[in-house]
Each structure stands twice: as C-alpha cells, then as structure tokens.
Amino acid sequence: MPELPEVETTRRGIEPHILGKTIQRLDIRQPRLRWPIPKQLDACLTGKHIQNISRRGKYLLITVTGGTLIIHLGMSGSLRILKHRQAAGPHDHVDMQLSGGTLLRFTDPRRFGAWLWTSDPVDDHPLLSSLGPEPLSNDFDTEYLHRSAQKRKVAVKPFIMNSHIVVGVGNIYANEALFRAGIHPARAAGRISRQRYGLLVASIKAVLREAIEQGGTTLRDFVSGEDSPGYFRQSLLTYGRTGAPCKNCGAPIREIRLGQRSTFYCGHCQH
C-alpha cells in the first residue's frame, strides 16, 4: 500500500483528527514490528499534546512535547481514525486513545512497519539522518540526480528507489516515472544524459503529485475505515500491465525482475 503518495494521503487524513489532541493511552497488542516497539513508548506519549504531524520520505512524524513518534507503514501498514468503538482484529497492533473519544488505530498484517521514539531532533535519528532529498522539493533537481548517478553501474530503477538518493519512490511510481521519461529501467544509472535526467526528475515529480491529488493508488476513508479502490490505479501505464498494449504505441508491456522487484516497461518506448 504505502508509497509516498499513500503516506502523504495518510498524513493529511489523520491530521485534522489528531492535531492538538492529548494522548490518553497507548494500547499495544503486538509490539513485534520491524523493530520491537520501545517499552517506554507508552510513558513517552501518555499525557502529551500532539503538536505536529509531518512526513519525511515514507516516515510519518508525530511531534509531541518532548519528542517525536516515528511511524513507518512498511508494506502493509495503515492508520485510521475511529470515532466509535470497534473491536480490534488480529492485525490491529496499536491503538492510540486521544482526548475527545478519538482513536488512532494501526493495522499491519505483515508487520514490516515501525513505531519508534526519539527525544532528539528527529532529523538526527539514524533512520532519517542519511536520507536523500524529498522528491517534491527544490533540492531534488536535474543537477543533483545527474551528479549522484556519475559512474554508478546499478540499473536506474533501483537507483531511483534508493532512499539515500531520493526518498519516497517505490516500485509502482518508479515504473511509471521511467515510462513517462522514456528511459529503460535496466539502463545503468551512470549512462544516462543530463538532459534525460531532467525528464526523469520532472516525471517523478509529476507522477507523485498526480497520485497525491488522487489520494494514492489505494484509497482509504480515514473515518469509516472502509477501503475503496484508489483512483490512481486507473492511471497506471505500466505497473501490473504485463502483456497489455502500451498506451502510447500498442506494443505489449514487458515484465522483468530488477533487484528482486517486478519491473514493467515498454520495449518500444523506453531506451
């Protein structure tokens, strides 16, 4: 579920419901996520006011007095707001009870997600300190990406999915951005011209912006918790379309594996 647009959609979805509220209690049913939920997290959060909800890459950052809760949704995680009591299912690992009767519930079947705490400046946290720029910021530009790719032999698709190069570009949007830029996903990162990196930077920004506008590829109603098909899914030009005609030229979309990830491209349009 969560690539950057999904995480940003989550951030925007929960913010109006939790900003300014007081954390009354944390109910941890399953502490074994990617890393164990810290034992002291409950004590760190209880009684604190939520001051800010931000995002760095795919990390959600919930700032309270005295520190920051760092949440990652992993492969299958989701957050939703419950206004009415609802029994917890087997994958509902954490509930955050807030003032005014609001509940923030974390669900994550595969448990690749994370709930961590830091009382230091959040950008100094080891998970965040060496991340690349935000793809929608001005720091992520043609010059930066082209320079970062010099002499790199890795294929361009895993290159742009590397969070130390740029954050937030997951498998779906990497495929889509490379298609829009006309770049073959297996091409060595160091063998792409500056001009073509200009196209790629613009494509990454465009595809992420459009996906955020449409609420991500999977869409969630944060209040009711009902899942509904993400509107961006119908905009996908390559992802999951193996054998289907390229919407640009009609040639069949091909599927290969790069860095153990499914990769989709048009052999006619992408070089």
Added chain:
DNA sequence: AGAGGTACCTGGCAGC
C-alpha cells in the same frame, strides 16, 4: 564505496 542478496512477516493466489 558500490552492488547484490537476505531478512523480517502474513495473506492471497496459481498450480497440482
């Protein structure tokens, strides 16, 4: 330093 593989987990699905 860079490249590639492994690990963490569960659920769903294709194929037998």
Added chain:
DNA sequence: TGCTGCCAGGTACCTC
C-alpha cells in the same frame, strides 16, 4: 479441498 511455492506497494543490514 488441501498442499506447495511464489508473489506482494519497504528497506536495513550483511557480505563480497
């Protein structure tokens, strides 16, 4: 119906 194997939107960490 049930088993097996493979796949899944992420990413830190290990080895070479």
